Amino acid sequence: xxxxxxxxxxxxxxAAIFIIPLPLIQALATGMNESSASILGIQIGTIAYVWMLFxxxxxxxxxxxxxxxGLPSMYFVHGLLGIGAIVLAYVHTLMNLSSGLIKLTGDYAxxxxxxxxxxxxxxxxxxxxxxxHWVKLIVRFLExxxxxHETSVWIHRLNLIATIFVFIHVLLISYIMQINSFAxxxxxxxxxxxLSYSCFLVSKYWRFSKANVIEIRNIGGNMTQMIxxxxxxxxxxxxxYQPGDYVFISFxxxxxxxxxxxxxxxxxxxxxxxIVLAIRGDGDFSRQVSKIEIGEKVLIDGPYGTxxxxxxxxxxxxxxxxxxxxxxxxxxxxxxxxxYSKKREIYFIWTVSREDQLVYREMLLQLSxxxxxxxxxxxxxxxxxxxxxxxxKTPILENxxxxxxxxxxxxxGYKTLLRKxxxxxxxxxxxxxxx
Numbered sequence: 001x002x003x004x005x006x007x008x009x010x011x012x013x014x015a016a017i018f019i020i021p022l023p024l025i026q027a028l029a030t031g032m033n034e035s036s037a038s039i040l041g042i043q044i045g046t047i048a049y050v051w052m053l054f055x056x057x058x059x060x061x062x063x064x065x066x067x068x069x070g071l072p073s074m075y076f077v078h079g080l081l082g083i084g085a086i087v088l089a090y091v092h093t094l095m096n097l098s099s100g101l102i103k104l105t106g107d108y109a110x111x112x113x114x115x116x117x118x119x120x121x122x123x124x125x126x127x128x129x130x131x132x133h134w135v136k137l138i139v140r141f142l143e144x145x146x147x148x149h150e151t152s153v154w155i156h157r158l159n160l161i162a163t164i165f166v167f168i169h170v171l172l173i174s175y176i177m178q179i180n181s182f183a184x185x186x187x188x189x190x191x192x193x194x195l196s197y198s199c200f201l202v203s204k205y206w207r208f209s210k211a212n213v214i215e216i217r218n219i220g221g222n223m224t225q226m227i228x229x230x231x232x233x234x235x236x237x238x239x240x241y242q243p244g245d246y247v248f249i250s251f252x253x254x255x256x257x258x259x260x261x262x263x264x265x266x267x268x269x270x271x272x273x274x275i276v277l278a279i280r281g282d283g284d285f286s287r288q289v290s291k292i293e294i295g296e297k298v299l300i301d302g303p304y305g306t307x308x309x310x311x312x313x314x315x316x317x318x319x320x321x322x323x324x325x326x327x328x329x330x331x332x333x334x335x336x337x338x339x340y341s342k343k344r345e346i347y348f349i350w351t352v353s354r355e356d357q358l359v360y361r362e363m364l365l366q367l368s369x370x371x372x373x374x375x376x377x378x379x380x381x382x383x384x385x386x387x388x389x390x391x392x393k394t395p396i397l398e399n400x401x402x403x404x405x406x407x408x409x410x411x412x413g414y415k416t417l418l419r420k421x422x423x424x425x426x427x428x429x430x431x432x433x434x435x
Contacts, residue, residue: 009069016077021050023185031179041095042176048088049170051081052113052163053193060200063240063304070306072432079120082159086113089166102172109165116158153259160197209233209300213292214274221357222281223328224290225266228298230273241268243335244307247275250299251292260301261285264332264405266360275300278359280328307332307403310429311340319401320345322392324414326382326406327352333405334360341367341374347392347400351379351410382413385421397421404430 024046032039058065058078065074089110098106167190170176177183215227228249230238245268248260261283267276281287311321321344323333330350337346352358358378368376377391388397402418404411411430418428 009073012065012069012073013077016051016054016081020054020189021047024050024182024189027179027182027185028176031182032176038096041092044088045092045096048085048092049163049166050189051085051088052159052166053189055082055085056160056163056193056197060196061301061304066304067306067309070431071304076432082113082120083117086110086117089113102169105165105169105172109162109169112158112162112165116156116162119155207301209237209302211275211298211300213294213296213298216290216292216294218290219278219359221352221354221359223357223359224279224281226277226279226289226292228275228277228300230275230300233273238270238273241270241275241303242305242308243268243339244332245303245305245335246332247277247300247302247304249277249301251296252299253297254288254292257285257288259285260299262304264305264335266331266334267338268335278328278331305332306431307336307405307429308339310401310403311336311344314401317344319399320347320396322347322397322400322402323349324383324402324404324406325350326410326414327357329404329406329410330360331405333403334364336403337364337367337374341371343373345373345375347375347377347396349377349379349383349388349391351382351406353381355380382410383417385417388417388421397423400427402428404428408432 025043028039028043028046032042055078058074061071061074089106093106093110170186177186209230210232211228211230213226214229215225217225219225244264246262246264248262250260251257263277263279265275266278269275279286279289281290321340323336323346325333325348333348337348340346348364350358350364361378364376368374379387379391383391402423404414406414411432415425415428415430419425
């Protein structure tokens with residue numbers, strides 16, 4: 001359950017921060033005869049490099065790791081370690097002075113890292129835009145007119161160039177590379193990282209599933225429903241799809257739509273090999289979805305997600321589920337409802353800013369009539385404690401497990417609301433999307 005998830009996430013953090021850099025740190029400690037201050041500075045720079053490699057590895061979206069801790073958690077570590085690597089790299093430059101090509105490669109790497117980090121914090125992470133509304137408006141304007149998503153992706157990939165500069169930087173320091181144990185581990189870590197990233201780049205030829213668009217229609221509220229039918233996928237891969245999951249899709253034959261974008265699915269039809277997506281036209285990619293023609297080829301990377309895992313691993317299968325959906329956050333929760341409405345007591349609350357955004361209202365109302373375990377509620381504008389208590393009785397609120405889905409601002413707000421209502425955080429779970 002959530003406790004197990006936090007434990008595994010803690011192990012992930014521990015491995016990234018301490019365990020993986022340790023062999024190189026130990027090799028330096030035993031192999032160098034420099035002053036303690038000089039060794040410390042070199043060790044700090046080494047940790048920065050290892051964290052940079054780890055950031056690159058995480059960017060390959062290992063599916064086995066996603067099912068353990070979730071892609072949003074992986075990307076959160078990705079972001080913080082990236083910033084941490086920059087801080088350590090800067091400290092390293094202050095503690096270990098260099099000259100010539102050694103200094104030049106190190107400086108190039110540091111400035112590239114600083115530039116891409118600043119850009120990513122604004123345009124890719126969502127950390128600031130989720131909290132400062134006027135910054136969000138400026139970023140959306142710039143994304144619409146200047147920095148398209150594909151541009152942002154390529155700018156973010158400059159981190160690879162920076163890492164290569166650091167790799168060369170270390171190779172040029174002869175007295176470090178003469179430490180055999182350090183050199184072997186250094187080459188091994190670098191080789192594994194760049195091999196995994198290279199495989200990730202070319203994996204679309206064997207890892208990505210292929211599908212075709214067989215239906216596309218506007219369902220209101222600036223939402224487009226698109227049905228994809230797999231044209232090439234293994235049965236073993238089909239069986240990996242779970243309710244609540246999401247996929248990354250791209251359209252290889254369409255300009256400005258060749259980079260992968262994540263979307264949750266409403267439903268998955270295993271028998272007919274079909275997946276139903278509901279996409280709101282907010283970004284430069286999603287606005288083009290409604291214009292796509294029937295028969296268009298699609299590449300699919302996935303599935304990813306941990307929502308279903310949280311339900312499966314619950315120790316009390318009779319505990320009611322309360323699902324709080326905000327706007328398009330309803331999409332992954334609908335797929336969970338279709339799976340569990342006959343098995344579990346579910347209280348489903350959907351909040352939107354306008355009534356025309358309740359695009360799946362009729363389906364959910366019909367489901368509530370047909371399934372006695374499924375209770376559907378809706379609200380225009382967000383919930384407050386008064387609204388929530390009017391919808392659900394206190395005993396239900398206190399003895400249920402919560403799944404949240406929506407914008408990051410909404411989920412943070414509802415988590416705070418539930419805490420004020422006496423709901424412990426161990427009974428609340430959501431996947432935070434900032435990519």
